[in-house]
Every structure is written in structure tokens, then in C-alpha cells.
Amino acid sequence: MNPPAKFLPNGDTVMVVEFGEEIDLDISRRVTALYAGVNALELAGITDLVPTFRSLAIHYDPEIVSFAGLENTLAKILPDLPIDDFTGRDWSIPACYDLDLSPDLEAVAEACSLSIEEVIQRHSSDTYHVYMVGFLPGYPYLGDLTAEIALPRKATPNLRIPARSIAIAERMTAVYPIECPGGWHVIGRTPVRLFDETASPPALLAQGDRVRFTPISRREYDCLAEKDAGANHVLPHGKSAT
């Protein structure tokens, strides 16, 4: 039996519906179910919905809908929401683990007592769930990373992580969509753009999608990066889409 959802105010324009405090697939499923449920209701006064690891942040206009009114509506739909498996898309994201593009790969291997090849193999053999997209435009939190290469975040963040860097920390992996400071360990880079403000939708990945990293050579990387290629979008039954 799941604990009941908590309705928490985050100021007077955001309601947080919280299902737990952990990173957990069951919690993620409940967040996804409510996200879909609220979207389907098309309630007046909702300005934005932000699904996260463990909660749904509902941004609202308090002059149109009240916290109490919203809580009432959600409490009614919550018990009957279908908690399905994720219906997101499957992605194969090319990943280049060339040492020139992977400043932390050797250190990660050493810290985990693995060879570089083994780190690459561990990182690229699992299918990851997109728990949420946040922090930066198009930044996906992917899990769960195998415990074999799970490391805490760096004590001192790097000031400049290049765009499209693939990084790991704890049981998560992610891709930096834009250049920014960050405390994760950079172990590769993808030629794929994860965020394009002129595209619709602008973010490549969405919460609920599944992602695999496909190792590519430096040569393939350079070729794809030059073409500014999109990800190879793989349909759930395995057929490639255009």
C-alpha cells in the first residue's frame, strides 16, 4: 500500500503533490500518472506542470484556482489513476567515450577498480529511465546507473563542462545540454543536441522515456557532430523511425 500523496504549498502559485522522498520507479510511476491525469483534466488556471523524481509541481494562477479547490479536485482523481508502465519513447543515443572528450573517465575507472573498457561497457549496457528533465533546459536525469560505477559528486564542481557531455554521479547519468558548471564525472560526449529552442518540443527527451547509450568511435562522433545530427529514435517495437 502506497503512502498517501501530500499536498504541499510552495508559495501561493505552486502546489507540490509529493509521493515520497526517494528516487524510486514506483514513485516515478505515480508522478507520471498524476502528470497525465492533470494534463487530461485541462483545468483552468494551471500555468505549468513539472514532474520530478518524487513529486508533481503544479504552477497555478491563484486568482483563477485556489489551493483548496485544486487539492479537492486532485484528491478525487488520485485513487482511480491508472498506474501504468511508462509509455515514453525509446532512444538510442550515440556516445563517444574517447579520452579527449571524457576528462574523468580514467579517474572513474580507477575509483571503481575497473578498466576503462569495463566502465564503458557498464555505462552502455543498461536501458535508463528518464526520471525527469530539469535543472537546465533539456537536462535529463537518467537512472538507475549500476552501483559498480556509482560515485558521489565531485567535492569541487568543474567550472566549465562542455555542452553534450555525458556524466555520471551516484546512481544517475545525464547529458549536459549546454555548457555550464557541474559536479558530475564526465565520461563521454554525444554528438546529439538535447535541446533546440527552435524545435517543437525543444527538449529531445521527456520524463518517462527510455534511453540507451550506443558507443561510437571518435571518427563517427566527428562525422555526426559536424552534421549536428538528431538522436536515432527507436520505436518501442524496435523499428527505427525517421
Next chain:
Amino acid sequence: MIPILRVHKPGLHTTVQDLGRYGLQSMGVPVSGALDTTALRIANHLVGNEPTIAALEVLGAGPVLEVTTESVRIAVAGGKALIELLSPYRRQLPTFESFCLHRGDVFCIGPVTDMAMTYLSVEGGFDLPPAMGSLSTYTRGGFGGFNGRQLESDDELSLVLSAAPVRDELRFVERRLPGDLPIRIIPGPQDDFFTPESLHTLVSCDYTVSSAVDRMGMRLKGPQLEHARGFNITSDGTAPGSIQVPGDGLPIVLLADRQTTGGYPKIGCVISADLPTVARLRPGNTIRFALATLEQAAEARRERESWFARFRSHIKRSTLSGIIDPITLHTQNLVSGVVGPDDATELGK
């Protein structure tokens, strides 16, 4: 010819901002938009714009701009700043009041002296391509506004209108924005991550705005808040005005460019009506907080709306006998010289 405001000098941090970009936070896209939505609304009202029209947000020292179109109607509202016509002759220009400038006029907005920012609205707005539905600039992501960045010298800002429609100028006599301390906050959603004394400390002690302020957030100095359950949480959504507390125990108020999600516990959140007041504060200013309920937050929004109703009724119209004669004369000359009755409809486009 395309109507343009040409940037001679960009100022410290001048960006195009409207009321923000909504609906894409699930993709990690911050809302952005004006830090002081109240001042933006006033500036827009004075030039006859809808509140949603984008304006220039001037942080610190302002830009030097040249009008390279027939005429443009402008209003500046927000913090105190000297606005000056530099060419063809030097003349002080008014704030909280609309006026028209003409081709070849060069003007500047001096340093904002009492607040963090001020806003410059032009009638009709800027003719820029929206990014994801908004003209707000998000410099970290490099999108929105003018090429996704703050203004630089020699930028040319296209305008929607090539000439200012002929009509009365509007003046807000009080020249004062609403908003006072204390800043009201609603506890949560992670107030239980702190010792019970911490919330009391936050609302009973003075804090000072540190020099670490940008459009993303405002770091405060003052008594440390004590975490009871560590300072890392599983990331959840942030709100405008969220007060997050990292490991050093010092609060950070999240502002317009805030990240959509965050991994520090949030002890409380500034109510929406008081957020512009927070954003106006400058490094060294004192900030005090007080607890509020959702009901009080709703009442504060009603008060803000009634302030706007009073504001609208306090607007003075001036035809051609405004408070600053040289400006009026300047305006009058060009209005009568350039705009004939036959041109009026053309100009209204």
C-alpha cells in the same frame, strides 16, 4: 526602412524581458521574464502597451540608445535613474511618464540609484522573434530577447512601430512603486528539513542582500539556518521566490531565471505579491521576512490589484503642456512638422 533603436552603449546588463515563458518547465526551461513585474506593467501602461509586451530591463547602469526611426514613444519606470537626452542637445527626460523621441535623438539611462533595476517600454514593443512563445531573454541558455543575450554595442533593436501615434502623454505623478518590508513567506515545502528554531530565526532576524545576486537568485547573509535532516533532497520543483538553503545554512531566494528543479531543501517561499519587492533590493540592503498564510497571500494579490486600479486613476494626461517644457516643445515641433492629419492613420499602423 526598419524602425530601430540603436545601442551605442549597452549598460551593465540590459535584456529584453516580458512576463516570462510558461508551459515548458517540464523540459527544464526556466520561466525568466521581468524581475519586477510591477514596474514592467507600469512602464507598459504609460506607453499604452498591454502588460504582456516585452521591454528593456536595465540592471545597474543603463544603456545609451539612438532613435533611428521617425519617432518613438518611451516610458521608464522602476528604480530612480537619470534619463538624459544627449543629442541633439542635453536635457533631462522624465521617469514614470511617457514622451516621444525622434530620429537622431540619443539618450541614456544613468545608473539606477535606489533599486536594482528599471524598465524602458516603447509603444508597440520590439519586433523580435519569440523563442518558445516569449521574448524573455534567458542568457544562460542563449535564447529569447535579442539573440539570447544581454545587449551589446551596435545592436539594432527593431521596433514594431515606425512612428509614435499622436495622442496624450501619460504621467504617474506619485512616481513610487508599491511594496515594503517585511517580505511575507509561506513555509514549506521542506520546512521539516530544518530545526524548528530555524523558521523562527528566518522571520525574526534581519538578513542582508549579499553581492551574489543575479537574475537566477539572491544569496542572503545573516544568521545561519540549521538543517535537521541534511541539506540534500531528492530534486523537486522550485517556485518563483523559493527560499532554498544549501549546506552553509544561508538562504537563497530564487528569482526569474531560477532552475526549474533543485536539490536543496526549501524552507519557505516568498508570496507572489511581494516578489517584485525582493527583486528590487540591492547588495547591502536589509531584508526581513514574516510568516503568511495562503489566505494572506491571496489578500496581498487583491491589494496589489487595487493598487493598480488606483494607479490607473492617478494617471495624468498631458497634451502639449507637460511638466518639462523643452521636451514638450521638442515633441510639438516634430509632431506638427512631421505628422500631418493625413499621416495619422499611416502612423497608427
